[in-house]
Each structure stands twice: as C-alpha cells, then as structure tokens.
Amino acid sequence: MSRRLQPAALLRGSMLITMTLLGVSTLGAQQSATRATRPDGSTVLLFPNGTWKPETTQASSKGSGTGYQKPVSAAASLDILKGATLSYDPAKWTPLPADKPGRRVLNHRDGDGYALIIAERLQMPMATLKNIILQNARNAAPDAKIVKEDQRMVNGVPVTCLELTGTGQGIAFHYFGYYYAGKAGTIQVITYTGESLFPEYRNDFEDLLNGFAVAGS
Numbered sequence: 001m002s003r004r005l006q007p008a009a010l011l012r013g014s015m016l017i018t019m020t021l022l023g024v025s026t027l028g029a030q031q032s033a034t035r036a037t038r039p040d041g042s043t044v045l046l047f048p049n050g051t052w053k054p055e056t057t058q059a060s061s062k063g064s065g066t067g068y069q070k071p072v073s074a075a076a077s078l079d080i081l082k083g084a085t086l087s088y089d090p091a092k093w094t095p096l097p098a099d100k101p102g103r104r105v106l107n108h109r110d111g112d113g114y115a116l117i118i119a120e121r122l123q124m125p126m127a128t129l130k131n132i133i134l135q136n137a138r139n140a141a142p143d144a145k146i147v148k149e150d151q152r153m154v155n156g157v158p159v160t161c162l163e164l165t166g167t168g169q170g171i172a173f174h175y176f177g178y179y180y181a182g183k184a185g186t187i188q189v190i191t192y193t194g195e196s197l198f199p200e201y202r203n204d205f206e207d208l209l210n211g212f213a214v215a216g217s
Contacts, residue, residue, distance in 0.1 A: 067153045067154075068152055068153065068154045068155070068210045069154075069155060069210060070087050070155055070210055070211045070213065071089070071207045071210060071211070073089040073091070073092075073207070074087035074088055074089055074207070074208075074210075074211040075087075075089065075090060076088055076089070076090040077211075078095060078104060078106075078117070080104070080117060080119045080187060081102070081119040081120075081121065081184055081185050081187060082121070082183075082184045082185060083184060083214055083215035083216060084119065084180070084184045084185075084187055084212070084213070084214045084215075085211075085212075085213050085214075085215075086104075086117060086189060086208070086211050086212050086213075087211035087213070088106065088208050088211050089204075089207065089208070091109070092108060092109050092204055092207075092208075093106045093107070093108060093109070093115065093208060094106060094107050094108075094109065102118065102119045102120055103116070103117065103118055103119075104116075104117040104119075105117070106208070108193075108201065108204065110201075112193055112194065112197055112201075113191065113192075113193045113197070113201040113204065113205065114191065114192055114193065115189065115190065115191045115192075115205075115208055116188075116189075116190045116191075116192070117187070117188070117189050117190075118187070118188040118190075119185060119186070119187045119188075120185050120186045120187075121185040121186075122185060122186055123181060123182070123183075123185060123186060124181055124186055125181065126160055126179070126181045129160075129179055129181050129186060129188075130160065130162070130179070133162065133164075133177075133179065133188070134146065134164070137164050137166055137175065138166070140166065140168050141166025141167050141168040141173060142166075142167075143166050143167050144164055144165070144166030145164065145165060145166070146162055146163070146164050147163050147164065147165050148161075148162070148163040149161065149162050149163075152178070154178060154209070154210055154212055154213070155210070155212065155213040155214075156213075157180060157182075157212065157213060157214045158180075158182070159178040159179060159180050159212065160178070160179045160180075161176075161177070161178055161179075161209075162175075162176075162177055162179060163175065163176050163177075164177075165195060171194055172194065172195035172196070173192055173193070173194060173195060174192060174193060174194070174195045174198035175190055175191070175192040176190075176191045176192065176198075176202070176205050176206070176209070177189055177190035177191060177192075177209070178209045178212055180212070180214070182214070183214075184214045187212075189208075189209055189212055191205035191208060191209065193205075
C-alpha cells in the first residue's frame with residue numbers, strides 16, 4: 001500500500017492531535033511549577049506530581065557557538081512577535097490559517113511534515129521553558145524524551161536546539177525545534193513528522209528553523 005494513502009492519513013490525524021497538545025500555552029504549565037532553593041544554593045522546579053527538575057541545565061557543547069543563517073530560498077516571511085520573524089521557502093511550506101492567538105502552523109508541500117510556532121510575550125528562563133516543553137510533549141506522547149540538545153546562534157539570535165522522540169497512538173514521532181527566551185518573549189518553533197520519515201524531512205526542517213530571526217539581536 002502506498003505511504004501516501006491510509007498510513008499518511010493516519011499520520012496526519014495523529015499529527016493534529018499532537019499539534020493541539022504541543023500548542024498548550026507555557027503560561028499555565030509554568031504556574032504549576034514551584035521554584036525552591038536547595039541547601040547548596042541551587043534552585044529546582046517542583047511539579048504537582050511530586051517530580052522536580054534542576055532550574056539550570058548544562059547544555060551539550062556540540063554546536064555551541066556555531067552560526068546558522070537564513071537560506072537564500074527563504075523568500076517569504078511570517079511575523080511572529082515583537083520583531084521576531086520566520087522566513088520560509090514558499091515552494092516547500094504553506095502557512096495555514098491561525099486558529100489561536102500566538103500560534104501559527106505550516107504544512108510541508110509533501111503533506112507529512114509540519115511546523116508549529118508558539119509565541120508569547122511572557123519571558124522566562126530557558127531552563128524553565130525546557131521543562132515545560134518536555135512536560136507538554138509527554139501529554140501527547142508519554143514516552144517523550146530529549147535525544148539531542150545544543151546551543152546555536154541563528155541569524156545572531158541565541159537559541160536552544162532540541163530534538164525529541166515519542167510515541168502517540170502507536171506512531172513514533174520526531175520533533176526538531178528551536179526555542180528562544182529573551183527580550184522578544186518566549187518563542188517555540190517546532191518541526192515534526194513520523195520517526196521513519198524524519199531523515200527525509202530533516203534538511204527542509206533545518207532550513208525552515210534557520211529562518212528564525214529577532215530584529216536588533
């Protein structure tokens with residue numbers, strides 16, 4: 001059976017559920033965590049389910065200091081928030097109508113690749129944002145985990161790059177995103193598809209992510 005028939009339709013349905021859960025505002029999630037100071041002076045975030053996470057996380061050195069630039073094919077642009085934009089290749093990506101304030105969705109021309117942009121004026125530490133990202137991802141895929149993390153400079157903007165994997169409705173997903181927390185607010189640009197399709201989409205995903213920019217950075 002062709003991948004473009006029933007399996008593709010199943011993937012799209014699962015993607016829409018995943019998108020809805022990933023699109024939860026970080027505000028509610030942040031309010032559910034309580035910051036506490038340990039005897040050694042370090043801080044942790046306490047969650048209602050009894051778990052805790054360090055508020056500061058040592059990032060992987062891989063990719064640190066590497067500069068990434070907008071590709072020349074990114075001829076179209078979306079305004080995100082307070083000078084933040086995402087440039088994209090209109091031959092590969094189609095923006096969909098916004099269904100919620102602060103949230104935009106793009107669909108890859110081949111149909112099985114997606115991008116979700118969540119933008120909020122609320123500012124927070126990156127460590128806090130990372131915990132919320134994982135918490136929201138596990139709402140969609142309980143086995144979600146971070147498989148890769150590095151720090152990047154993208155068009156002069158410092159971002160955290162995360163790759164996550166997880167399983168929802170029996171389908172393995174792969175998420176690849178840039179996360180920004182700074183003067184423009186808190187912005188998540190997340191691309192995702194099925195785990196088996198990720199190698200096919202990876203280059204296009206990275207080109208799209210590298211179109212992220214914040215004026216004045």
